[in-house]
Amino acid sequence: GLELVAYDSHITFSQHSSERGTAFFCTLSTPTPFKIYKLCRKAFILKHSSTSGRSSTQTFEARLLHIESRPGRKWKNNGPDLEFFMRSSDVLLISTHNAVPWFPKQIKDLDRCNVLITKFDPDLDHGHPGYNDSEYKKRRAAIVELAFRYKHGDPLPTVEYTAEETSTWQQVYQQLRSVYPSTACRQFLDSLQQLEEECGYGKERIPQLRDVSAFLKEKTGFQLRPAAGLLSARDFLASLAFRVFQCTQYIRHPSSPMHSPEPDCCHELLGHIPMLANKEFAQFSQEIGLASLGASDEDIEKLSTLYWFTVEFGLCKQNGAVKAYGAGLLSSYGELVYALSNEPEYKPFDPEEAAVQPYQDQTYQPVYFVSESFEDAKMKLRRYSANIQRPFAVRYDPFTCSIEVLDQPARIQSALSQMREDLKTLHGALEKLGSS
Numbered sequence: 001g002l003e004l005v006a007y008d009s010h011i012t013f014s015q016h017s018s019e020r021g022t023a024f025f026c027t028l029s030t031p032t033p034f035k036i037y038k039l040c041r042k043a044f045i046l047k048h049s050s051t052s053g054r055s056s057t058q059t060f061e062a063r064l065l066h067i068e069s070r071p072g073r074k075w076k077n078n079g080p081d082l083e084f085f086m087r088s089s090d091v092l093l094i095s096t097h098n099a100v101p102w103f104p105k106q107i108k109d110l111d112r113c114n115v116l117i118t119k120f121d122p123d124l125d126h127g128h129p130g131y132n133d134s135e136y137k138k139r140r141a142a143i144v145e146l147a148f149r150y151k152h153g154d155p156l157p158t159v160e161y162t163a164e165e166t167s168t169w170q171q172v173y174q175q176l177r178s179v180y181p182s183t184a185c186r187q188f189l190d191s192l193q194q195l196e197e198e199c200g201y202g203k204e205r206i207p208q209l210r211d212v213s214a215f216l217k218e219k220t221g222f223q224l225r226p227a228a229g230l231l232s233a234r235d236f237l238a239s240l241a242f243r244v245f246q247c248t249q250y251i252r253h254p255s256s257p258m259h260s261p262e263p264d265c266c267h268e269l270l271g272h273i274p275m276l277a278n279k280e281f282a283q284f285s286q287e288i289g290l291a292s293l294g295a296s297d298e299d300i301e302k303l304s305t306l307y308w309f310t311v312e313f314g315l316c317k318q319n320g321a322v323k324a325y326g327a328g329l330l331s332s333y334g335e336l337v338y339a340l341s342n343e344p345e346y347k348p349f350d351p352e353e354a355a356v357q358p359y360q361d362q363t364y365q366p367v368y369f370v371s372e373s374f375e376d377a378k379m380k381l382r383r384y385s386a387n388i389q390r391p392f393a394v395r396y397d398p399f400t401c402s403i404e405v406l407d408q409p410a411r412i413q414s415a416l417s418q419m420r421e422d423l424k425t426l427h428g429a430l431e432k433l434g435s436s
């Protein structure tokens with residue numbers, strides 16, 4: 001079932017295979033033997049739709065064994081066309097060029113970025129502490145339903161947490177808060193203090209996504225949207241490109257306050273939110289998101305591993321000591337203490353290496369990557385993403401909350417002229433400083 005599409009618009013092909021070999025039929029609107037000869041030496045280009053539904057172009061090469069012509073069965077341009085019968089040697093596949101996977105271009109497209117990975121759900125994961133607790137699962141499902149119904153632009157849903165849920169939060173908060181001063185990085189501690197002062201963070205109550213999102217928006221432009229559970233890496237990373245963080249709202253099982261196999265509100269609110277309130281880190285997160293747009297499945301796998309060893313389990317140097325900035329660490333007492341003990345192996349952060357490092361999603365990590373600083377991590381990441389194979393570059397337009405695909409000179413020109421205006425403003429500011 002291969003359909004041949006010629007590189008030359010004047011030629012169309014069909015392909016037939018039999019035990020004698022593969023034959024290509026071609027019809028020429030302006031028949032010239034020269035074109036056929038040229039064609040024989042060139043690779044054939046075949047287009048076919050694969051079973052995954054993504055279109056791809058494959059380039060094949062074949063040696064022509066036989067060619068003959070006859071009057072065509074169809075009439076075109078008031079005259080008969082010539083049909084050429086060709087027999088070739090085996091067709092060899094030279095390359096496959098997959099079409100760019102769909103990605104969100106506007107912030108409202110994130111309504112479509114909700115593919116869930118359900119292996120750690122309490123319904124499916126035997127190791128989940130709530131696996132046999134039907135009451136817990138019912139409650140979790142009710143909160144998850146709010147995320148399923150959410151559409152971009154809706155007010156963020158609020159949850160009336162029960163006394164039991166608040167008590168779980170309280171235990172987590174107290175336990176972690178007591179070790180943060182000696183384990184968490186400076187940026188985390190600064191933001192947490194602001195969250196406590198300005199956003200109602202504390203052990204008494206679980207913060208609402210609506211309040212936290214408003215707080216983040218003011219600090220770094222990040223905003224939240226409710227997530228129904230662990231998302232696919234492609235969808236989760238894509239939302240970061242828009243400075244949107246997809247956030248679960250249910251809480252872990254009360255029997256296990258220090259650990260949850262899946263993301264829950266303790267993980268998001270304590271692990272992620274303080275870091276997303278830091279400008280440098282927010283930029284770093286968005287860069288990973290932008291690098292993921294339209295990337296191949298293989299590159300998404302690498303980027304999500306990179307995300308794992310930085311945003312989730314990253315360590316960084318500060319004043320000669322190693323501190324945690326990863327949300328997976330800062331929301332799990334056991335692993336936080338373990339990661340900063342002498343036991344695990346440390347490696348200097350190198351995106352190439354981190355992207356292919358095997359990781360653990362069931363127990364503690366065997367190895368952690370230590371960054372010199374966020375700025376250093378961001379520069380290295382930028383260099384890494386520049387090598388991701390994509391036929392275009394992307395840029396986020398904060399005015400329209402959309403992704404600009406820079407694949408045409410005119411678009412690049414307009415982005416450049418905008419940048420020139422910004423530079424003029426900065427230059428003017430410097431001059432004013434100099435003359436005062």
Ligand SMILES: [Fe+2]
Nearest residue numbers: 263312327328
């Ligand atoms: Fe996370």
